[in-house]
Amino acid sequence: MSTPTPTLRSGFVALVGRPNVGKSTLLNALLGQKVSIVTRKPQTTRHRIIGVHHIEGAQLVYVDTPGLHAATRTAMNRYLNDAAIRALDDVDAVVVVVDATRWSDDDELVFARLPSVRAPVILVINKVDRLADKARLLPLIEQLSARHDFAAVVPVSARRGKNLDALEQELVACLPEGPPLFPEDQLTDRSERFMAAELIREQLMAGLGEELPYATTVEIEAFEQEGRLRRIAALIWVERPGQKKIVIGEDGRRLKHIGRAARLEMERLFDARVHLQLWVKVREGWSDDERALRSLGYGEG
Template identity: 40%
Template sequence: MSSIDDIPALSGELIIPQAPPGFKSGFIGIIGRPNVGKSTLMNQLVGQKIAITSPVAQTTRNRLQGILTTPEAQLIFVDTPGIHKPHHQLGEVLVQNARIAIDSVDVLLFVVDGAVEAGGGDRYIVELLSKTETPIILGLNKIDQQPSDSQLIDSTYAEIAELHQWQMVKFSALTGEGVEPLQQILTEHLEPGPYYYPPDLVTDQPERFIMGELIREQILLLTREEVPHSVAITIDQVEEAPTITRVFATIHVERSSQKGILIGKNGTMLKAIGSAAREQIQKLIAGKVYLELFVKVQPKWRQSRLRLSELGYRVEE
């Protein structure tokens, strides 16, 4: 499905080598319900944090590509938003992008929560996947959280896999158990192909995008249900100096009450968010960071296609 024409334009500093004989490559879509551990799995596979994780469902918004290069293959993982019933324009854009990913990759990894039995949300995705010709692997995540007798849980997924002739594999994205065999199975499903990216690259996303995601992750972690998904981040300015990188970012919310929660009493919450995000950004760029955050109210931005586009959320082509 992929071709040499799909190779992205990269700066002259990044060299894409010639692939050795027998080398495999391809795009792998990670599909599943919200909060089944797709982003955690991608981070585990590529070996470092590129996708944000949160106990809050529907964390992933953009189709984030993580890249794993081994001596045998280059696996490009597309982490999609959790497929769910949308309740606003943002939700519709996210679900539409996830559906587009189903037919635009070489292999699909359908990730489910292996700690609970298959439910209606899983079967909804099964129905979507049954209409594609893309090879599918059913991945049971969270085996570290399974009860001692997991036979009943496993059987509900084994029944789905058998009906559709999908290969099933169990793993824990959190602990890494079973991830190596999963990686091997995914590699086996790829066709011979070129390097699409330089071997040492782990994501195709620019640093500014990752910075914004790291700030949003801390908001989700620190405010939980108080400011769930009514938040978007724009990186307004990045100033690089020899000893420090200065980052100026704006947090967009829908209501004045959410702005109050994010700032907190005497600015304590915003300070906590900034401090935690700064630590994560310092790991990303491997250097000292000064981070300044601003909060701006954008009423009903999730309902407006124009606002969504301005904030970087648009339907994939």
């Protein structure tokens, strides 16, 4: 008598929420490895990032998305919202992430989208470790549960890795039976070239002032692999000459610091030595120019 083949479930799971709610931190924590950059600044995530998690009996394909936000004053703002909204289509489950400590108008914007979502929706209340009064959690769950028929509500701390197994078990129950969608050794659909640009941008977001990082983007000009060595040349685009001076810093010190920090992150992620060269150039108004956005890779998902 033959042994029955174990049932496998697989599917796509969209992570959605307002900016800076912890979606990328959650993705990295679920995967146990960094595939999405994280900073304290909102709108760090600019692209949909896929992370593949292989667990016993299931393959979960997470789709990290830019934060949904009300501001649409530039083409970049509109692109970020469109990328997040598109991710809600053709997925098998949706995780809506909210912050246990703060609610905003952008959260309302996310909840306004839920009636049109066809897939099961799981509510994740993140940052519960920062909730000084834990007695506030139950009323919050009751209040938000009344607004949508969630498949489950799961409080977590993505930063501390708390309750993530419970979240994944709830997600597996939402997925259809089917074969793996990606090879077992694949972690993401993004290339090392893409990740190199993101890691440079992460350091720009972390190392510059409040507004300047949003006027910067990164373009990889050259990416060569020689065994366990990566030779990478990258352009940092800004919108005004004064911004170029700030990014470079006095005697080039800020640019050197950004480059060194990005290089170390790349070496950890690629498990290889990295030779990184950075230049800064001005491209006026790139963030409000749809053609410029497409040429810089902002139309590729």
